[in-house]
Amino acid sequence: MQSLVSITDFSKQDILQVLERAAAFEANPNMPLLSGKVVATLFFEPSTRTRLSFETAISRLGGRIIGFSDASSTSISKGETLKDTIMMVANYADLIVMRHPLEGAARYAAEISRVPIINAGDGANQHPTQTLLDLYSIQKTQGTLHGINIAMVGDLKYGRTVHSLLQAMSLFGAHFSFIAPQELAMPREYKQLLEARGIAYEEHTDLAEHIGNADIIYMTRVQRERFLDPMEYERVKNVYVLQNKMLQNTKPNVKILHPLPRVNEISTDVDGNPKAYYFAQAGNGVFARMAAICKLLEC
């Protein structure tokens, strides 16, 4: 029995298999492969977009959904432990999708559950189906995952999506440009991972000058609360805002991705540019999640 807690739980082969399946679901979105199956969606903290994406995926596969979208209305508010909740729900459902505010909650659930677990986010730690939909979006728009030039922009220190994407893309020999203020630079351990795999990367602090060669521009939000010095935030906050005019000299195939929600890091004048892909990217989440669910349930 396999669970999906971190993207590193999937091998390169697993990932390619899931992406191929996602493409098949996109071509034919209503496949009753989960007919007669029950999937629990346990949202110990609210997340409308992720929950709706999972529930759409399950519905399109013909599965039934049980669960909750807010732990305050459940026995958890009476002090029930995570273990007891998971042990109980594992008796009812064939698969558990869970989001939890505590880091490591999904790994623990996978350890004790008798049915597979999909981690739909554990605090600031992991969110592997986001990575699958990012990979699917890259493959779909570029035709391949191999040898992609990817510029990661913004908060590269705390952003879980960029860390997981880096781990996965490093399996396919990408070239990375990290564009971030020094306070939010890519942590050392991820650069060491790339070095160990013989993968080239470069680091910059200026956005406009370093996206000309990119196939993918992966934007993330620079948050005020991440800065010890508020003056430093004021100095850099506008440096990492992508504007339509910056895209003039970029490659014709470049696509802009963002895990959403966006605040102001992508100017709204970019939305109409065919290089903007972030809304289509979110739509790809349903197909990637359908494929991940079927992989774990072996159906």
Added chain:
Amino acid sequence: MKEEKHLKVSAIKNGTVIDHIPSGSLFKVVEILALNRCKSQLTLGNNLESKLLGAKAIIKVADRFFADDEMNRIALVAPQAKFNIIRDYEVMEKRTVTLPDAIVGIARCMNPMCVTNHQPILTKFNVVSKKDVLLQCCYCDKVTDQEHLVIIKNG
């Protein structure tokens, strides 16, 4: 002037003498080995002179012998500790400790948002560096270093 020479801690007939414990780690070692619940004769010495450590602690416990995995548990807080196994007042064997590859249920994860700090879950770590004592949590993946190491108290 006559040189004053006497044993600061009395000898034991049979049992274990744990030597070369850093002074600050004595009570952590007591916790880890659950010696607070030990019923046999137990002698603790702290802030003793040591050429190796500056100030050291020593534990003598009568009629008690430790398995390898028990001894290695204290490597987290006393990496240079030596277990002297005493039989009939003689040191029969000296054992050093080595940090195991995995640590279960001894230390707390330093990540305040880790699930193990909020739910009744046994902590588990992989030792990613034995030299610097770096422990990676098996649940949240965060690394706890020696400076932030907190030992879980025994019941």
